[in-house]
Amino acid sequence: MLNLKKGYIVVFIISVIGLAFIQYQYLRIGLNLAKLQFNTKTGQALQTIKTDLGTKNELTFLMAQAINKDDSHFNLSLDSIQDATRYFLNDFLVDRFLQQGIKTDFVYRLHSEDSTIFLSPGYKQLEEEELKFPMLLNGYLPETVHKRLVLDIQFEDLSKYFLSQLNGLTIPSLLFIVAIIIVVIWVIRSMYWQKNVITTTNDFINNLTHELKTPVFSIGLATKLLEEKAGEDQQKLIGMIRDQNEKLKTHIDKVLELSGMETNKKILKLSPGDFYPPLEKLANTFAAFAILEDIEFKYSLEDTRYWLNCEDSHLSNAVGNLLDNAKKYSSKHQVIQLKAYTQEKFLYIVVEDNGIGIAKNELKNIFKKFHRIPSGDLQNVRGYGLGLSYVKQVIKLHKGNVSVDSQLGEGTIVTIKLPLLKNGK
Structure with a gap:
């Protein structure tokens, strides 16, 4: 029985590990799909951004003035023009990403191919290439400033974003696994507690019945001695004592045998x-x-x-x-x-x-x-x-x-x- 219980515990541990591994594989697949979907949406958003920045409009005109440092068309200082450009460009990029369902933090940098930086609010160089999306601009803006311009989009922490997209799978999976572990541990603890109670009870019964056997034997021996010397009037009373003593002995033997069976002792030889x-x-x-x-x-x-x-x-x-x-x-x-x-x-x-x-x-x-x-x-x-x-x-x-x-x-x-x-x- 002990080996069987150990076997159950081993099967449970293997099952939980296997379930956790399968859930991990599903999450990996989900994460890869989320990345693929993100890249697809990002590509579509960048194509829209490139197209919009290739035409002449209020934003591209403002950007050209900030790059050329020309304040002749505005009653503003050059610093104010650059601040306004950063603000409107950021809003423009946020809007285009939201159109594709992308809701995560990013920074950008606008620079020329010779690495002259024009706009770079919060941008910092990262080693992970998968977080960077460079885009070569064409059309109105590079033609106006007479330079080849590159707009770098950099996402700050895509791992948290991808995990947030998978919360519908991750959190329920973890909760179910934890619930299964808690329930099974409770069952195993209850099983061992019950086993200890049964063992303690059987030990008590065995000790008690063994102690009772001595007086039962003594009563039987005394009854036999009395029977040899008793008269007819006393034989009936002695017979009742003998019968009740035999019944008590039978009950004691029955308790011992039943206790032995429950503890798997080999008391039956088939x-x-x-x-x-x-x-x-x-x-x-x-x-x-x-x-x-x-x-x-x-x-x-x-x-x-x-x-x-x-x-x-x-x-x-x-x-x-x-x-x-x-x-x-x-x-x-x-x-x-x-x-x-x-x-x-x-x-x-x-x-x-x-x-x-x-x-x-x-x-x-x-x-x-x-x-x-x-x-x-x-x-x-x-x-x-x-x-x-x-x-x-x-x-x-x-x-x-x-x-x-x-x-x-x-x-x-x-x-x-x-x-x-x-x-x-």
């Missing part, structure tokens, strides 16, 4: 064998007991061989528990039936009674450890909620399953299904 003789012996014993208790008991064992991979004692005890429950939970004339038959490579063992039945909402809980089925007005029913849990564990370890069909006031049918060995081997 071997191929014929289960027909042990089952027939159990049926005959219960039939003799039924006569004494005024119980109508019928049994039918079809075929003559039940070849199973089993341990006779525990499997017989499991069936015996079902018969004992059928006897206990009855408030009228008791009718109990035991049937066994083979069908399609399986052995079916059916215990049916006409007792008080089980409510539908209780059927899902009847095999839980320490769960007690309400017994209505039956005050003589006692137990610890271990019998059916023991039956479930035994049948499970025999690779079989057990099912219950019951109606309140009509009785209960319990069916055990066990796999038969092929050819009795």
